[in-house]
Amino acid sequence: MRSRYSAHVKQLTQYIIDTYHPSCKAEEFRDGIEDSIQLNWRKLKVISAHLSNQTDDEGFVSFKATYSEDNQLHQLKEHSRFLKENGKWYYIDGEVE
Numbered sequence: 001m002r003s004r005y006s007a008h009v010k011q012l013t014q015y016i017i018d019t020y021h022p023s024c025k026a027e028e029f030r031d032g033i034e035d036s037i038q039l040n041w042r043k044l045k046v047i048s049a050h051l052s053n054q055t056d057d058e059g060f061v062s063f064k065a066t067y068s069e070d071n072q073l074h075q076l077k078e079h080s081r082f083l084k085e086n087g088k089w090y091y092i093d094g095e096v097e
Contacts, residue, residue: 001061001080004091005044008065011037021083021090039067057084 007015013034020026043066052058058081065076080094
C-alpha cells in the first residue's frame with residue numbers, strides 16, 4: 001500500500017499499473033491512472049492492515065490519503081483488498097468511503 005502511494009507521489013504510472021492484480025487489466029485504464037498521479041499527494045495515514053481470516057494470501061488495508069487540487073485539500077478514504085501471488089502483493093479492489 002505504501003509503495004503504491006509513493007508511486008503516486010513520484011508519478012510512477014507503470015509501477016502503479018504493475019501492482020494491480022493482472023485480472024484488473026490496469027493498462028486499459030492508464031489515462032485515468034495518469035490523471036490521478038497528477039494530483040498533489042500530501043499525506044498517507046494507514047488506519048489498519050490485516051490478513052484475511054481464511055488465507056494468508058489476501059489482505060486488507062484501510063487508509064486515508066490527502067491531496068490538494070485547485071488549492072483545496074481533499075481526502076480519499078478507502079478499504080483496499082490485496083492478493084498475494086508468487087510472493088508478490090497486488091491491489092485487486094477497494095471500497096471508497
